Amino acid sequence: MEIDILDFVEQCRDLAKQALGKHAGEPASGGFARWVHVVLHCFRLEEGHSYRETPNRLKYMSEVRDVLGLDRENLPDYSTIxxxxxxxxxxxxxxxxxxxxxxxxxxGHAALDSTFFDRRRSSSYFRQRSGNTVQTLKVTTLTDIALV
Structure with a gap:
């Protein structure tokens, strides 16, 4: 499914500001507002960019920069992202x-599913290195369903 990236970034901006509430304008660390960091991560993941590619792509997307309130010369470094x-x-x-x-x-109808996954075999190397024990992983999903 193809999406318009500018509409996506605008929606992310609105949702991030709404979700963060009074904390939206506070910098997470450094000089950029917290909502800008959230939208940058959404943009990066939606487009499938690496951390290094994201500032380079933003350099040539003036409309996206305008939505984020960023100047071409004042883009966050990939390490900041x-x-x-x-x-x-x-x-x-x-x-x-x-x-x-x-x-x-x-x-108005939902299904709740709790499933356990055995993680002993797949994470044995990690467990040995970290000294932790992970035996099971509980995953719970809430799915909205419509009865026909």
Whole structure:
């Protein structure tokens, strides 16, 4: 499915500002507002760019820069984008998920599925290196379903 990247970035901006609330304008670290970092990560993932490619692509996308309020000379470095992903707290992503889920109509019917995955074999190398034990991974999904 093809999307218009400018519309996508504008929607991400609106959702990020709504999700972050009063924290939207605060810099996550450095000089860029927190919502700008969130939108940059959404843009990067949607387009499939690496961290290094993102500033280079933004250099030639003036409309996207205008939505983000960035100048061509004042783009974040790829390392800033990379580090900001780790610095953003989990509540930011949860709030963004909650706000974006509220944008879609709901049928009123939902299915809840909890599944356990055995992780002993697939992560044995990691467990040995880190000294941790991971035996099972619980995954819970909430799916909106419409009964016909």
């Amino acid at each position: 990379y580090k900001s992903f780790d610095r953003l707290k989990m509540w930011v992503w949860r709030a963004l998920l909650r706000i974006s889920a509220q944008q879609h109509p709901q049928s």
